[in-house]
Amino acid sequence: MTEPLPDRNTLSRQRRAGRQADHQLEPPVVRWVCIAISLVFVVVFLVLPVVVIFEQAFSKGLAGYLAALADPDTLSAIRLTIIAATTSVALNTIFGVAAAYAITRFRFPGKNLLISLIDLPFMISPVVSGLLFVLLFGAQGWFGPLLRGLDFKIIFATPGIVLATTFVTFPFVARELIPVMQSLGNESEEAALVLGAGAWRMFFRITLPSIKWGLLYGIVLCSARAMGEFGAVSVVSGHIRGATNTIPLHVEILYNEYNFTGAFSVASLLLIIAFVSLVLKLVIEGKHDSRD
């Protein structure tokens, strides 16, 4: 054997290819039936709902589609969604990086409890999440009288929408980063410190560049969810047209008014964001494969 040893990934790829070739123990008909049922299922169950969105959105042609999007209430919903999403994504990104760094770089008691607590918002129904903030800041809530005294509205206003969105999207960045930073290890960071880099220099030159793809994907997931959040925001928003309506809430209003073209046109905006996040996931996975 004069050939150099293949690295771990080539090995696993070869092993996988080998498996593909020699494992076909089941008769070929099973294979074709499995593929056929899976394809039909995915098309009917997952693709048709997407096709329906475009079919409905363009049912009055391109002009109808654009008219629905140019409506002032739609534009105001887009504006509010962008405000809420950028604020909550920024907050959750800072938190996510800090949490992932603390969890993966240090040993401390209660770490598993902390990880479970970070996951908590995923387990809570969006409607209950919204309710939490109504109980705190609503007219009858704990801080209700105080806020009325200060003449500051949180519930049925933008701050409530930002809070609810932040709560719902809380775990995304941290959850995406923890496994990435775990697998990277901290040797290069330690090397940077030993070679004389300061703490922030180490963070910006070593830590951040090495986690950039994981971080980006976390941010994209977080933004997609933040822009699409419905239940929690619905509870705290008060549905004031042109004032406290986000894109999903505006879709609901249009739909309930039987303005289907309008509802699906606005919904198609959210669908595009969903597609961007799917494509980005593919791109990032590709990056990971080629880097390894």
Add this chain to the structure above:
Amino acid sequence: MGSAEITTRMPMLRNRAKSYGILPGFGLTLGTTMIYLGFIVIFPLLALFVKSAHIDVHTLAAQMTSRRTVSAFSVSISASFYAAVFDAVFGLLVAWTLVRYRFFGKRVVDSLIDLPFALPTAVAGISLTTLYSNSGWLGRIFESMGIKVAYTPLGITLALAFIGLPFVVRTVQPVLDACSRDVEQAAASLGARPLTIFFRVILPEIVPAILTGSALAFARGLGEYGSVVFISGNMPLKTEIVPLLIMTKLEQFDYASASAIAVVFLLVSFCIVFSINLLQWLSRKKYGET
């Protein structure tokens, strides 16, 4: 700095390195994490529990045993359960196909699985309602068979199955991929038929993953609001789910009832998530993975 000083400081340094490493920022990052977690998550949750602790037992009991609440819980739980079973069957099939076979468009199908994760729930809700209503593309076919989907519990189940599918596929996929083919080949060489191999060799290995995935789908379905609210028709006692009941109570400014139902609902979800973790812990213990 004399060498004596270094040697006296060394043991201390090494001790610290053992427990914390030399990396800076422990206080800053953990502090930020704790403060932010406290403000955004812990404090609001405490508020809910304190608020519901003030409700007297009789009101709580009356609220929880009212016909409408009981029916909402049973609709929510049964629809999520059937959706989880549906996802377990089709999720396993899709995961199996994606792991074991190569075919044209495999990568596209693989990324489409994440679509229900990525699609905002309200968008999924209106599009599924349109698709499965009497005049919709699929609703028409079901209608001709005498089955109504939209505005019935079946519609709720379908919406929840849509939302929950990725949980099963993404949980089963890696486990199925890691299944050792050697054991299958050994079984085949010893004369086992394909079906026997599937049920006796492969299935036992992936059952924990299927259970975990469908439990995740169940938990998600229980709390789901956006995709269900359109397709359910929201008839009290028939197609009203728990999140919608909480919403209705809130719209009537009945905060006490809303909190009472929410706390019970939250405890149910926590129990499910706790059993999922237990399930994963047990299967890890059984298979000795780390």
